[in-house]
Amino acid sequence: MVSMRQGPNRRTFLGAAAAGAAFGALPGLARRAAAANREFKIGLFIPLSGPASLFGPTDRACAELAAEEINKSGGILGRSIKLIPTDAGGPPAETAKSAVRLMLEENVDLFIGSHDSATREALVATVKGKIPYIYTPVYEGGECAFNVYCLGETPNQQAHPSIGWLAAERKAKTYYLIGDDYVWPRKTNAETKKYIAANGGKTIGEEYVPYGAPNKFEEVVTRIKSAKPDVVVSTLVGADNVNFNRTFAGFGLDKNIARLAFLLEENTLLGIGADNSRNLYSCMGYFANVPSPANTKFKAAYHAKLGPKAPQLSTIGVDCYAGVNCAHALVAKAGGTNGKKCMAASEGLTFKTAAGPATMRGRQVDKTMFLADCKGTQFEVIKTFANVPSGSACKT
Amino acid sequence: MSAPRLAFANVTGGYGSTVIVRDLNGAVAAGEVLCVLGRNGVGKSTLMKLLCGYLPCRSGHVLLDGRPIDGFEPSARRRAGLTYCPQERPVFDDLSVRDNLSLMHAARQLGPLRPYFERFPILERRLGQHAGTLSGGEKKVLSFVRGLAEDQPLVLLDEPSEGVQWENILHMAECIAAKKAAGTAFLVVEQNLAFAERIADRYLVMDQGRAMLEGSRADIDRGRILGHLHV
């Protein structure tokens, strides 16, 4: 059997090598043009290294699922999508270097990014609107650079409805804000404080812990205990969020003080654990267990593709699914990747997301928001806010 | 006649690729003291390190009671019956005098050391002190006592008298004589000829890594030894 297979295989190989050599003789430019005609290249910036890399596998799987679906139905302008996953988990300057390489060497047509705001700012400054850049995750709002499109939840979408609900339903009056010390928590908290005041509440504490440092929270929690707020609003991310919430419950504060977190998704809740999630709320545009028809269909496709060991779905990951679909709709409507045409096409653009169709306005997305109460390690949606506007409108 | 306690044949070696000791031969029988004499830097301590296993022999063999021990690491040679008191850093500076003396004794009793304390009362007075606080000569005395108290059939001493007061050197000589009478074999590296003359049965005089003179004390002329000890 082995020897029978070897013969034809070697011949095929030799034939291919000969063809390759002939093809290699063509002028380089022609080859590049031929390749560009075949594929629509998307640079996909996701964290593949560093602590945020726990989101990487889901990001990638969701983007690949969208690309597969689009390619099956003809691709983008007849070109099949080729995703180039690139690490955005390192320092922003490193990611910007990768972006330059992708533009110059790979002739990438479009960027999709799911990473922190510092990296977004570095990429915006590097790409300078030369190709469309779709930024997918939850963020602080207000990104209006040329040819940049933002899909994630904004403070208006998270804080506005959830603070209103806490004030009305839980009669919350006093709030304590705790976050990691970087742009997203600070800007989000600035907005949050406005909503607190607008609802007749009072911010009695606001503090930040160094981002990326090995933080521990005994001191912060002790201070919160002494301040006795009705609600703690957390803009901590990842391990810090887990650590804080575990310490908070460990000190017994979960009995009387409600917690609202703005980046609390399935992975983080698993880390916080069932014993520590009493009186804990999350407000996001997606939870994996929301039983909408669109989500059920999406999840069936996701699990059919990835099997039982599929990485945990969460809002960060499915936003990459939305990102690729948005790229498809945007480029198809604009007829290409020209910045001005894409900007114009973006207004009122509708595209597919895991939660159902979304509409872009002012290069941001209006969203249906879910307020969930954590029951063990599951989110139980207790309130749905339909079509919450992003709160920022960028020029198109 | 059984094999000598320690024998070395054609021993050649040094540090890395530098050969310091060439083609040395020698033997020490039970109840015998061999003194290795020579100026500074002629390879006496290197010979000790080759015999104890700190340096590999480039060629030649070392035998303990007729058994080759060439592949043994130093700790295994100690267990095979070889005690070594080095010239440099002779004690554990970070340990107390007591710990220095009792480190390897299961019960950590100082009882067997009593006779030594009578000869060297300074040690008993300093038992609780860190050995690092002792003077150079006191460290040598401590090292010497530790070595002899190990009660092994073969003892290698590298310049035991260096920096030691004459009175204590005499005590050392008496200790060696007593042990020798009980059958212990000694190989002692020395520069102090007066001390060597009190203890040695035989001499091995080295110069530039080679053996210059060897034989029993009576056979070797004092003047010729002095010729090799002084420039």
Added chain:
Amino acid sequence: MDALIVTQAINVVYAVSTLAVLTLGLAVIFGLLGVLNIAHGEFVMIGAYCAYLTQSWNWPYLVALPLTLALCALLGAAVERIMIRPLYRRPFDTLVATWGLSLLLRKIAEAIFGPGFHSVTIPLPGTVQFLGIEYPIYRVVLIAVSFAVAAVLMIWYGRSRTGSRIRAMVSNPELAQAQGISVRRLAAATFIAGTCLAGLGGVMVAPLVPVQPFMGLDYVLRAFFVLVVGGLGSVPGLLSGAAAIGGVDSAISAASNATDGYFAVLVLAILFLWLKPRGLIARG
């Protein structure tokens, strides 16, 4: 207000004692063998994952201890034999080698458990009345265990035969060999003890922190700072380093905020590296 101050004071004690325990493994390996084990945090991680496994198999929490000790000893022995033994007295080489080891261990953890967070349920939940305030029971136990471990280790190292022999080996390895101590074996045992202590620390903190492949990074740097400030090779040095780093961090975090606390730790470590590189209490 009193309750606030008392609780923050206990927080400082808690920070110092846990930091001391989490530094022990590094202190043993760095302080005694001169090997800066960058993978120290990953051995802490292994302990934490052992705690997680123990719980997910529904075994009593204390089973995590023998499980961790076995795993860390096995791994420590293999690492010492293959990676460290040829590199003793080559500090930079061991640094690079153990850095590579840390990446490898992290990747292995990721391959087995996935990149996500795992949570270990606190074996002793709830709070206890204590000096007129309420404090989590598990943390109180942790403080007590940390002090006990440090005290036992200090007495053992100072008084036991093996402790003396380790001190002898560290002080003068050639002479230790001359007295029949197999430095090779004792060094291997010391290395294994260090990895086991790191794993032990992991079991202790696992219920308090997110268990995930990157968790080790949190521990190695802080442990290194403790040794920089405290000095190498003695238990009092370790304790004073932990008191300085953990105490300053916790006290300033309590009085001001966590950013200032972190900043103070960095400044402290840099000042010591610069002005007093042998630390508060050098070996001796």
